[in-house]
Amino acid sequence: MEATIAEIAPDIFRISIYPPGSGVSFGCFLIRDESPAMIETGLRSMYDLVHDAVRRLIDPAKLRYLVIPHFEMDECGSLNRFLAIAPRAEPVCSPVGGLVTLADFSDRPPKIVGGGERLSLGRKELRIVLAPWVHYWDSMLVHDETDRTLFTSDLFMQPGDREAIAREDRSAEVVDFCRFSGLLPSQKHLEAVLDRIEPLAVDTLACHHGSVLTGDPRRYYRALRQNTVGDVVQAPFYEMRNPPSAG
Ligand SMILES: [Fe+2]
Numbered sequence: 475m476e477a478t479i480a481e482i483a484p485d486i487f488r489i490s491i492y493p494p495g496s497g498v499s500f501g502c503f504l505i506r507d508e509s510p511a512m513i514e515t516g517l518r519s520m521y522d523l524v525h526d527a528v529r530r531l532i533d534p535a536k537l538r539y540l541v542i543p544h545f546e547m548d549e550c551g552s553l554n555r556f557l558a559i560a561p562r563a564e565p566v567c568s569p570v571g572g573l574v575t576l577a578d579f580s581d582r583p584p585k586i587v588g589g590g591e592r593l594s595l596g597r598k599e600l601r602i603v604l605a606p607w608v609h610y611w612d613s614m615l616v617h618d619e620t621d622r623t624l625f626t627s628d629l630f631m632q633p634g635d636r637e638a639i640a641r642e643d644r645s646a647e648v649v650d651f652c653r654f655s656g657l658l659p660s661q662k663h664l665e666a667v668l669d670r671i672e673p674l675a676v677d678t679l680a681c682h683h684g685s686v687l688t689g690d691p692r693r694y695y696r697a698l699r700q701n702t703v704g705d706v707v708q709a710p711f712y713e714m715r716n717p718p719s720a721g
């Protein structure tokens with residue numbers, strides 16, 4: 475098992491690992507700037523691989539922000555390992571994430587950010603988009619306004635071991651996988667978040683399972699409005715004993 479590294483936008487690196495036989499690949503993103511940031515830390519069991527990949531890009535001890543889009547093993551399993559080696563690093567999470575998980579789970583108090591709040595990294599500025607119930611209640615997305623990249627976490631995920639960047643339209647596959655996994659509990663909440671992200675300037679959808687999606691993002695927003703993927707009550711994934719991971 476190894477980590478692959480690809481620069482998917484200026485100074486944004488996708489670090490991706492595909493465990494053999496897994497249903498999905500697991501990615502996280504390193505943003506190289508004056509205050510370096512990671513979006514997702516990856517799983518605890520993958521810390522060594524991810525840390526080694528980060529070390530090829532920056533000095534990991536200089537990490538400043540560890541952004542946690544929601545509380546789940548592939549988003550923050552190795553959070554405390556990174557906090558231990560980066561003395562200035564702060565976890566960054568939504569108000570709900572801070573209240574219900576990270577305040578206790580994290581070895582260092584999280585920096586809690588609200589919708590519309592900005593995080594300056596130096597050249598880049600990140601803006602927070604709260605996304606409750608897309609797909610957990612603490613979920614948030616992050617927009618890099620400088621280089622038009624939206625970090626979407628599990629939204630727009632695709633299964634399998636995929637190339638770093640996909641330019642062709644994957645919207646049918648995205649819809650199918652949402653229905654299979656049942657990861658979006660509420661169409662109403664999903665559409666409220668689509669309302670928030672549609673006006674944003676975006677060239678790249680940085681999802682952490684499958685390929686990063688480039689080209690007109692509106693085809694993906696439209697696909698999730700026109701094909702109901704929320705409100706799935708009986709998803710095949712819910713009943714699988716040894717399911718491919720759809721985290
Ligand atoms: Fe997730």
Ligand SMILES: [Fe+2]
Nearest residue numbers: 548627628721
């Ligand atoms: Fe995930």
